[in-house]
Amino acid sequence: MSDYDIVVYGATGFVGALVAQHLARNAPDGVRIALAGRSARKLEACNVALGVDWPVIVADASDEEALERMAASARVVVTTVGPYLRYGRALARACAQAGTDYLDLTGEVLFARQSIDDNDETARRTGARIVHSCGFDSIPSDLGVHVLHDRVTADGAGEMTDTTLVVTALRGGFSGGTIDSVRVQADAMRADRQQRRVAASPYSLxxxxxxxxxxxxxxxALSLPAAAVDPSLRGTLAPFMMASYNTRVVRRSNALRDWAYGRRFRYREVMSVGTSRLSPLFAAGVKAAMGGLLVGLSVPPTRFVLDRVLPKPGTGPDEQTRRNGHFAMDIFTTTTTGARYAARFRATGDPGYAATAVLLGESALALILDRDDLPATPGGVLTPATGLGDALVRRLRDAGVEVSARALARPADRYT
Incomplete structure (x- = not known):
């Protein structure tokens, strides 16, 4: 028997502390939780701040033996220690080898591909569920398409074809950790042409x-009129920063399910930038800024400047800003029978911080408390939809997150 049900690795970091706080408030009595990180002193201070007396585990990301001991002691390891391409490989491997379930917040294509190659076969043998991307990246995308597929299937409406996620509302701070992940991936792609090809492929995962x-x-990096996605939409749609990662996660879910969403399933993500006359210009600016950020972080002179003005890892917005944040995503699809459907994923709280803490914390609780409701799988490197599925959907709904799907009967039908 494992010593702990859940180990939160990186509990003294900004997001890790929020995940620990969510578990302290919502985990039922009897769930055995430990906090892990590099500093025993900081971990004990975290205990005091939370008002708990959980065990602490000292483990540095570069100490493979310590990570292996930690993995062997737990049923589930939750890690917020990134960038994962730099710090995550050894822990994911240790969990796969120990048969321990693993959750993280990665939005890094190169790390996820690396983990699939390193760990999928081992995790299938040991039964470990290695589930990447259990925060704002990529649970709303992956579970949104999951519930959309379930509704289409229940109605006997065929398979999904053209499917588009539209970010219709978004308010929150910008994550220093996300910027650091972009920075590390830019370095890897600059140094290795093969890594550039992996990052560019729509099926890289x-x-x-x-x-x-x-x-x-x-x-x-799409910019298009909103009505091109669905007749109920107005205005202009711009590229969504995390589309290049989320789309690959959703495509992996489809493939792991033997293309249950459809062999003609095409998936993309965009965000609304309003209905004013200037919105097309704003969309073009978003696209240019996204490309400029990646190029800027890849070139030493601009990298020097950007490193000093962009948010730093381990920092984040204050409590009021986190509390006032929110997001909503609507996913539209047309099926092979011509039917139209939409799903919605909506939550309160800053997407990258408060909401992500709920998504990751509830993912851990689902693995511990809802084993009988998890998708049937021998283990492996999975996605939120294929590793957690309906068990997580039910938990998130109970936590106040909207996850829904419905048929759109008329061309002008609005999903409101």
Whole structure:
């Protein structure tokens, strides 16, 4: 028997502390939780701040033996220690080898691909569920498409084809950790042409690229009229920063499910920038800024400047800002029978901090408390939809998150 049900690794960091706080407030009595990180003193201070007396585990990300002991002591390890391409490989491997379930917040294509190659076969043998991207990236995308598929299937409406997630509301701070992940991936792509090819492929996280359907070009940095996605939408849609990662997670879910969403399933993500006359210009500016950020972090002179003005890792907004944040995402699809459906994923709290703490904390509780409701799998490197599925959907709904889907009966039908 494991010593702990859940180990929160990185509990003294900004997001890790929020996840620990969520568990302190919401985990039922009897769930055995430990806090882990590099400093025993800081971990004890975290205990005091939370008003708990949980065990502490000292483990540095570079100490593989300590990580292996920690993995062996737990049923689930939750890690917020990133960038994962720099700090995550050894822990994911240790959990796969120990048969310990693993959750993280990565939005890094290169790390996720690396983990699939390193750990999928081992985790299938040991039964470990290695589930990446259990925060704002990529639970809303992956579970949103999951519930959309369930509704289409229940109605016997065929398979999904063109499917688009639209970020219709977004308020929150910008994560220093996300910027650091972009920075580390830019370094890796600059140094290795193969890594650039991996990052560019729409199927970079798929189990077997050769079995994927040829659906033509699938662009991530899209700018288009909103009505092109659905007649109920108005205004202009701009590129969404995390589309290049989330889309690959959703495509991996489809492939792991033997293309249950459909062999003609095309998926993209965009965000609304309003209905004013200037919104097309704003959308073009968003696209240019996204490309400029990646290029800027790849070139030493601009990197020097950006490193001094962009948010720093381990920092985040104050409590009021976190509390006042929110987001909403609507996902539209057309099926092979011509039917139209929409799903919605909406939550309160700053997306990258408060909401992410709920998403990750409830993911851990689902693995501990809802084993009988989890998707049937021998283990492996999974996605939120294939590793957690309906068990997490129910938990999030109980936590006040809207996760819903419905048919759109008329062309002018609005999803409100």
């Amino acid at each position: 798929s189990p077997d690229r050769r079995r994927e359907p040829d659906l033509g070009r699938q662009e991530d």
